[in-house]
Amino acid sequence: MLSTGIQIPENTKIGSGFRIVHFGHIVINPATIIGKNFNISHGFTLGHAEGRQVGSPIIKDNVSIQTNAVVVGGVVIGNDALIAPNAFVNFDVPDGAIVLGNSGKIILKDKASEKYIVYKVE
Numbered sequence: 001m002l003s004t005g006i007q008i009p010e011n012t013k014i015g016s017g018f019r020i021v022h023f024g025h026i027v028i029n030p031a032t033i034i035g036k037n038f039n040i041s042h043g044f045t046l047g048h049a050e051g052r053q054v055g056s057p058i059i060k061d062n063v064s065i066q067t068n069a070v071v072v073g074g075v076v077i078g079n080d081a082l083i084a085p086n087a088f089v090n091f092d093v094p095d096g097a098i099v100l101g102n103s104g105k106i107i108l109k110d111k112a113s114e115k116y117i118v119y120k121v122e
Contacts, residue, residue: 006020006024013032018034021041023042024042025043031048032059035061035062037120038063039116041065041066042067043069045072046072047070049073049074051073053090055075057071057076059077060095062081063081064081066085069085069087070088071089072090078093078094078095079096080110080114081093081095081097082113086102087099087101088102093106096112
């Protein structure tokens with residue numbers, strides 16, 4: 001972590017097709033579960049939370065999370081979702097959704113992440 005700014009513990013469950021799009025500060029809690037074709041950018045956090053949404057995130061397939069986004073708590077990010085830059089997510093995100101802003105606003109769009117998943121693994 002100190003030399004790269006990237007903290008992804010080796011016991012984190014990550015599916016095939018994982019891609020870090022831009023180098024920089026990235027933190028992923030080891031209890032997070034990540035599906036296939038997960039693309040992330042710099043300044044990004046997947047974190048554990050206590051309280052109402054206790055737990056760590058579950059990320060399904062074909063998800064892209066953009067620069068400086070934060071996803072915390074025992075939430076589920078659905079298939080083909082896109083979390084936009086600077087979004088704060090502490091709630092479940094349905095399949096095919098885009099999340100914008102803080103507090104996050106959901107916009108439903110079929111295959112929301114399609115243009116953002118590069119080198120997709122089938």
